[in-house]
Amino acid sequence: MAVGVRTSDLRKVYSSSPPLGAAGGFIARADAKGGKQPKAQIPALDGLSLDVLPGEIFGLLGPNGAGKSTTVGVLTTRVRPTSGQAWIGEHDVWKEQARVKHLIGVVPQRPNLDFSLTAREILIFHAAYFGIGSRQRNERADTLLEKFKLTERANQMVRGFSGGMMQRLSIARAMMHDPQVLFLDEPSAGLDPQTRILLWEIIREYHQAGKTVLLTTHNMDEADALCQRLAIIDHGHVIALGTPVELKATIPGGFLLRLRFGNQTADLLERLQSLAGVREVRAVDGTGADVYADRGGSLIPEIATLAANAGAELSDVHISEPSLENLFLHHTGRSLRD
Amino acid sequence: MNWKTFGAMLARDAHVARRNALQLFLQTFLQPLLFVFIFGRVMVGSGYMPAAYKSLLLPGIIAISMVFTGIWAVAMPLIAEFQWTREIEDRLLAPIGVAWIAIEKVIAGILQALVAGLIVIPLAWLVLRPGVEISIHTPFAFAAIIVLVAIFSACGGLALGCSINQQHIGLMFGMVITPMIFFGCTYYPWSALKPFPILQKAVLINPLVYASEGMRATLAPQFEHLSITAVIIALLFFDTLLLLVGLRQFEKKAVT
Numbered sequence: 001m002a003v004g005v006r007t008s009d010l011r012k013v014y015s016s017s018p019p020l021g022a023a024g025g026f027i028a029r030a031d032a033k034g035g036k037q038p039k040a041q042i043p044a045l046d047g048l049s050l051d052v053l054p055g056e057i058f059g060l061l062g063p064n065g066a067g068k069s070t071t072v073g074v075l076t077t078r079v080r081p082t083s084g085q086a087w088i089g090e091h092d093v094w095k096e097q098a099r100v101k102h103l104i105g106v107v108p109q110r111p112n113l114d115f116s117l118t119a120r121e122i123l124i125f126h127a128a129y130f131g132i133g134s135r136q137r138n139e140r141a142d143t144l145l146e147k148f149k150l151t152e153r154a155n156q157m158v159r160g161f162s163g164g165m166m167q168r169l170s171i172a173r174a175m176m177h178d179p180q181v182l183f184l185d186e187p188s189a190g191l192d193p194q195t196r197i198l199l200w201e202i203i204r205e206y207h208q209a210g211k212t213v214l215l216t217t218h219n220m221d222e223a224d225a226l227c228q229r230l231a232i233i234d235h236g237h238v239i240a241l242g243t244p245v246e247l248k249a250t251i252p253g254g255f256l257l258r259l260r261f262g263n264q265t266a267d268l269l270e271r272l273q274s275l276a277g278v279r280e281v282r283a284v285d286g287t288g289a290d291v292y293a294d295r296g297g298s299l300i301p302e303i304a305t306l307a308a309n310a311g312a313e314l315s316d317v318h319i320s321e322p323s324l325e326n327l328f329l330h331h332t333g334r335s336l337r338d
Numbered sequence: 339m340n341w342k343t344f345g346a347m348l349a350r351d352a353h354v355a356r357r358n359a360l361q362l363f364l365q366t367f368l369q370p371l372l373f374v375f376i377f378g379r380v381m382v383g384s385g386y387m388p389a390a391y392k393s394l395l396l397p398g399i400i401a402i403s404m405v406f407t408g409i410w411a412v413a414m415p416l417i418a419e420f421q422w423t424r425e426i427e428d429r430l431l432a433p434i435g436v437a438w439i440a441i442e443k444v445i446a447g448i449l450q451a452l453v454a455g456l457i458v459i460p461l462a463w464l465v466l467r468p469g470v471e472i473s474i475h476t477p478f479a480f481a482a483i484i485v486l487v488a489i490f491s492a493c494g495g496l497a498l499g500c501s502i503n504q505q506h507i508g509l510m511f512g513m514v515i516t517p518m519i520f521f522g523c524t525y526y527p528w529s530a531l532k533p534f535p536i537l538q539k540a541v542l543i544n545p546l547v548y549a550s551e552g553m554r555a556t557l558a559p560q561f562e563h564l565s566i567t568a569v570i571i572a573l574l575f576f577d578t579l580l581l582l583v584g585l586r587q588f589e590k591k592a593v594t
Contacts, residue, residue, distance in 0.1 A: 014594070076431065079594045098340060101433040112424040116354040116415075122428075125353075128346035129432035173428065 002054030002210050003089035003103055003180040005075060010084035012045040012070050012236075044070040045081070046236035052214055052229075054089075057207050059227035060216040061324065067236040068216035069109060072185050075214070076106045088181055102130065105179030109186045111166035113158045119169055120145065120154040123176050130177035137176070144172040147202070164195045171199070175206065182206060184215040188222055200226055220324040232328060239331045247327050252279035252292040256326040257299060260288045260316035261307060268310040275302055282333075288316075292330070296321065343434040344442055350429075351446040355411075365410070366454050370403045371465060377525070378466040393471045394561055396462055397553035398524035401487060403458040405522075405549055406515070408451035408491020409498060412443050416499030417507065420591050430592055440496055440588040444581070447492030448485075455484055472557045479566050483552035486573035490545055493577055496584030500591050522546030527554060529562040545576040 045067045052058040060068045073079030075086050077097045086093040088100045114122050120141055127137035145151045148168040158166060167190070174182060184203070188196045203226060207213050217223050223230055224244050232240040232247070240247055248254065261268070269289055273281045277294040284290055293299055296319040307314040320326055355362060378395050381387040419426035429439050463470055474480050502510055521541045523531075528551050531538035541547050552569035554561055 073594065077593070078427075078430065098433045098435060101431055104431075106431055108424070108427065110424075112427040114350075114425050114428055115423065116357070116425075117350075121353070125346060125350045126428055128349065129343050129429065129434075131340070131342035131346075131433075 002212055004054040004212060005050070005052035005058075005181055005214055006087045007048055007050045007071070007075065008085045010045045010048040010071070010074055010086060011082045012043070012067075012074065012079060013082045014042040014044055015040075044236055045074070045084075047084070048233070048237050050231060050238065052212060055207070055210055055212055056228045057203065057213040057215070057226055059223045059230040060214070060233055061218065061220070061223045061230050061328070062216075062233035063218055063328075066233045068233055069185055070236075071233070072106075072183050072214070072216060076104055076183055077101060102177075103180045105174035105177065105182045107167075107171050107174045107182070107184040107187055109189065111163075111170045113161075113166055113169060113173070115157070115159050117158070118155050119150055119158055119161070122158065122169065123173055126173050127176045132177060140176060140178075144175060148172045149198075163190050164192060167191060168195070168199075171202065179211070181212045181214065184213065186216055186218070188217070188219065196222075220328075223324055230324070232324075232331065234328075234332050240327065244324060247324065251326050251330050253277070253294045254321070255293050255296040256320045256329070257291040257293060257296065257303070258284075258288065258316075258318040258320075259291060259303065259314065262313035262315055263287075263311070268307065268312050271306050271310065272303065275299060275306070290329070292326075340434045340438075343432050344438060347429055347432070347434075347439065347442045348446060351442070354415075355446075355450065362411075362450075366403060366407045367458060367461060370399045370458060371461060373525075374399055374462045374465045378462075382469075389469050390471075392466045392469055393558045394527060394554070395525065396459075396466060396470060396472055397557045398522075398526075398550045399462050400455055400458055400557070401546065401549040401553045402519060402522065402524045404451045404455040404484070404487050405491040405494070405546055407454035408447045408488055409495040409515075411450040412447035412492050412495025413499030416443065416496070416588075417502065417504055420500070421504050426592075436589055436592045437585055439592070440500075440585055444489075444492040444496055444584070447495050448488040451488035451491045452484065455488070471560065474556065475559060476556055476566070479570075480556040482570060483549075483556055483566070483573070486570065486577060487549040487552065489577045490549065490573055490580065493580035493584050494545070497580045497587060500584060500587035518544055518546050523550040527551070527561050528564055542572075545573070545580075548572040548576070 048067065048071060050071070060071060062068055070079055074081045075088065075093060077093055077100060080094065088103050091099050091103070093100050114125070117125060123141040123144060124137050127140060132140070145154050148171065150165065150169060150172070153161070153165065158169065161169070167187070171184070171187070187203070188199055191199060200222075203213055203215070215226065227244060229241070229243055230247060231238045240250065242250075269281050269283055272278060272289060272291060277299060278291055279294065280292040282290045291299075291303075300317060304314050374395065377387065378392045382389055382391055416426070430436065432439070498510060498514065521544050523541065524546065528538070528541070528547060531541065548564070548569045551564040552566065552573065555563040555566050555569060
């Protein structure tokens with residue numbers, strides 16, 4: 001039976017350096033640095049509540065440092081929340097840790113493979129930690145090595161593996177004990193396009209077997225292609241939640257035209273607002289405007305005429321179709337890559 | 339408590355130890371054996387040291403080999419695995435309480451320390467003979483002490499391994515290990531410090547003193563030594579203290 005994931009009003013304040021996760025790695029290192037200066041209080045999660053349904057592919061989308069990895073850390077028993085609760089199915093993550101660990105598989109942002117072992121041994125020992133019998137774990141290891149195209153390197157130490165191979169092995173390892181909920185933290189970061197497609201296929205296949213998948217990403221395409229529902233996270237809380245289609249529908253008009261002018265006047269912005277199909281106009285930096293509209297390219301001649309009449313020369317135009325990137329920009333005023 | 343998980347983690351450590359057997363062997367025994375050879379054979383043979391020194395030296399060498407095997411076996415992997423590669427993560431995510439993972443490391447360290455002790459006795463005896471006078475007069479006391487020493491070494495490894503970072507390993511050797519060896523009554527009996535009364539009291543905070551003196555009391559009782567009861571009490575104290583400190587540090591490192 002599929003298992004859901006829930007959090008309620010999670011807060012996490014780091015009093016030492018935040019987990020590597022928040023800055024590109026996965027898990028925190030308790031850096032016990034004494035020192036006289038007061039420790040910085042870094043809030044990572046600020047009242048985050050989520051409800052991931054059993055058997056869905058759910059995405060956490062947000063820029064670096066938004067709190068995605070910390071959320072995964074809390075849900076996987078690796079980061080203790082300052083307050084709030086988290087559940088995997090019916091089990092409170094912080095009260096029934098061993099039970100919860102049985103239900104989850106975790107693929108960290110950065111591979112944390114056991115460098116003292118070969119690829120095959122990593123899978124075999126992982127299954128042994130979960131109490132899987134010898135015959136079954138051998139069979140499953142062979143199947144997964146094959147599926148992830150690692151059979152040829154199975155008996156080599158992983159130290160010499162490429163980043164992509166390590167990532168594939170990390171995912172294979174997380175699947176060894178057939179977890180009900182699979183966590184993937186930035187699974188395709190650093191993967192070549194071919195491997196990324198293989199990864200997506202594998203995630204979909206795993207999901208079709210009735211499993212819940214929770215992944216974090218700052219890649220819009222990935223979120224769009226894979227996730228049934230998404231939560232957009234910024235500064236440690238959810239700023240938008242829904243299916244990719246629903247979320248994109250909340251962007252006024254759908255299309256986003258980013259305009260730059262030689263010199264810009266308030267009058268010009270008002271006139272832009274009055275064009276047919278324009279839903280919203282926002283001034284940017286005094287020299288540009290973000291125009292949310294129902295149509296894209298067909299607006300350009302009218303905008304160019306308006307600008308010429310107002311004496312503001314149009315110097316740059318960028319049109320984007322409805323996308324999660326635009327959604328993020330709309331909610332935060334910042335681009336995901338900022 | 340999940341015994342299957344615990345057993346699998348022990349099996350993993352045994353597997354890695356087997357793979358690195360030669361390296362471990364050299365790392366553990368080369369230095370003490372060279373020491374035994376120079377001080378026990380060369381210095382005694384050339385007349386700079388009395389012949390009785392051989393029997394005095396051997397218990398200390400056993401203690402030092404056991405203690406540093408245990409510390410090394412637990413501390414070094416922990417330091418490496420808690421670094422940015424976070425290799426220990428797959429065990430932290432195994433379905434078992436976090437403290438049990440630390441205890442598993444301690445058990446693995448105890449076993450390695452015991453094996454080191456049992457191997458170094460005949461090896462050192464081979465290098466030193468003839469003229470070594472050691473015998474086990476009180477087998478139960480000897481067994482108790484050797485186990486307590488192994489526990490001390492592994493718990494010490496846990497406490498050290500979870501308290502320092504990779505970049506401080508050199509510092510650990512300079513500031514902790516080296517003074518511990520030289521003030522550990524390994525190469526001389528505690529009674530030899532009588533002319534230095536303050537130092538003689540001060541070294542009692544060094545748990546290696548009890549390991550060396552305990553070995554001496556049970557293997558070569560002809561030399562003056564600390565009482566076996568005092569040694570056992572002190573080792574029990576250090577075992578408990580280091581285990582508690584080690585577990586606390588481990589949990590602090592394991593969960594953010």
